[in-house]
Amino acid sequence: MIFCENCFNDKEIISIICSVPLLNTGKCPLCHNEGHLYNTDTQNFLTPYFEELLNIYAPSTTLPETYPRAKVRSLIDDLKDRWNIFAEIPREQIYEILKSICGELYANVPELFNGAVGIPELYDSVYLREHALLKNNNWDAFVEEIKTKNRFHSKLINFDILEKYCSFIRKPYKKGKLFYRARISDRSGYPKSEMSAPPAGKSLEGRANARGIVCLYVASDVDTTLHEVRAGVFDFVSVGTFQLKKDITVVDLRAIAEISPFVEGLDYLDHAINKQYLEKLNIEMSKSLRRSDSTLDYVPTQYIVDFIKSITHNGKQEYDGIEYNSTTNPGGYNLSIFNPDVFECMAVDVYDIEQLHYTFTRVNR
Template sequence: MIICEKCFCDTEVISVIRNKAEIGDCPLCKCKNVHIYDTDKYEDLSMMFDELISIYTPVSLLPESYPKSDTRLLKSDLINNWNIFNKKSESDVYNIITAICKEKYKYNAELFDHPVGIQELYDQDYLSKHSLLVTNSWDDFVNAIKTKNRFHTHYVDLNLLERFCSYIRKPYKAGELFYRCRISTEEGIPSNEMGAPPKKLTTDGRANARGIRCLYLGDSPETTIHETRAGAYDYVTVGTFKLKKDIIVVDLKEINQISPFIEGIDCLEYAINKEHLNKINDEMGKIMRRSDSALDYVPTQYITDFVKSIIRNDGAAEYAGIEYKSVMHSDGYNLALFDPDLCECVDTQIYRIDMIDYRKHVI
């Protein structure tokens, strides 16, 4: 079977296909002049997919106590739970994986043709050693950190969290531009006052506790204006910030989109923690209302503080900040820098908000 780089969105798979350096037309997605991969000629993808598929067990071999509601067809689970294929139908995915894993299909067709499950999802002994959350419950973690022990909780496997963070490292070069918006008068705010507030004025935020300075930036003026939640006819000042040095941040908006094919990753361990990683992603993107309590920031503050505490062998901080999706501007993202002095404001622009587009839905 001939497939191509455009059939996938997983960067590891795309890299393997491109390394074959074969250019042609893809009969599956109809893309022309692209890197192609012949499943009858190469076995690189077979080894990768075999490892991922091996975490599944056919329904006939699952314990009777395994919930039938948690079984799925393999092709469905690969589409819904793994960010591998680029807008492919279930029939396309079935044809792709049976072609890539033709030897496994020959000897274990049931794995591809009948419902499957991940047995370890209900294996308490395995979960106790490999779950990111000790009680295997995000709600238990949130309740504990809000009401029981804020600073020394044992609900999270920090070694495992550090490992997942290492898979979503994102570098930025000196000179990169970011933006910060503040509500102002029509005279605007001078560039030397556009940075993070002083410690005594710092309030609780998504990535910082009260009293801890953090510079919140956006990827575009539009994102940061939306995040400021200015009202109609307000004036805002948007500062352009230039990064002073090369940095590495943790891209938390990708924490539930990690490739299962990264070298060294344990596919089974990753699979049983997918739900927890989705919760972290949801929490970082949670909309905070003005009436919400500062306690609602505690779970993300905990995760951010841990990222901030990760140290390299030379004693320096491993990460300069975290990146997360914008809750107010779906096409944008935010960057929280732990050290506000990593950027300098090089320009400002004053805007007037002319119109706000309110949208609603019945709840």
């Protein structure tokens, strides 16, 4: 069977296909794009990668009785939804690609390809205690404990696992990169000296910091920071342009969904278990607090961010902050910076909020 790198979304698989020596290029018979043509009749570079991944699955007929039957589904659906390996090509083409790459596995275990499957360890409490980021496999239970029972010494998180995953989503920024921070003001605006984070002891709670702990929140662009400050119509907003004074490295929570199961050093099974928790962390970091919400809702993310802040390498702090999505302005993103001194406010512009646009859905009570 012949296909090309454009049949896939996964960066590692794309890289492998493009690096195969003496590979022909041309129009792909599956996706009809120009690309590097991989022929499973003559090439087997992809086989060990896919066989190792598929080996974490089991046919539904062999799953333990305790496995939730509602959680079993076809191999193709799980590969598409959990891993985002394939591009937008028809399911039948994905099926044929898998059969051709893993011909021997298909011959030995055809029910893996043709029936419903599951990952047994996802619901194995003994395995999860050792291999899951959350030992009890329950984000809500972790939130309840950290908010109401044991705020500083919870034993529900495997910090070694969290530290390992941070290393896969590290992102560098070069000196000179610009970000933006907004404050509601009057028409005259704030001076540059008052646009950074509040000093130690004066900071209010945020997703990444407890009350009193310094943290600088900046956004990727002016539009995003204006949305994040949640100004009202006719408000004036001061927007500071912040420039990096040095190279920094952040943990990019936005990249969690893009971590390939095929990346070197990552265990397929552990990644299947922990991907959901890491994606949940990005969602929680991105949430805006409603007026009716309690600042206690910040505690779970504060707890995790404090650990990330404490990670060191050769005696030096490993990460300078956290990057996460903006929910108030989809497409934008925010940084929570542990040490505001890595930025300098270069200029301040004042904006007049002239109009707001609301999107809403009716709530069923």
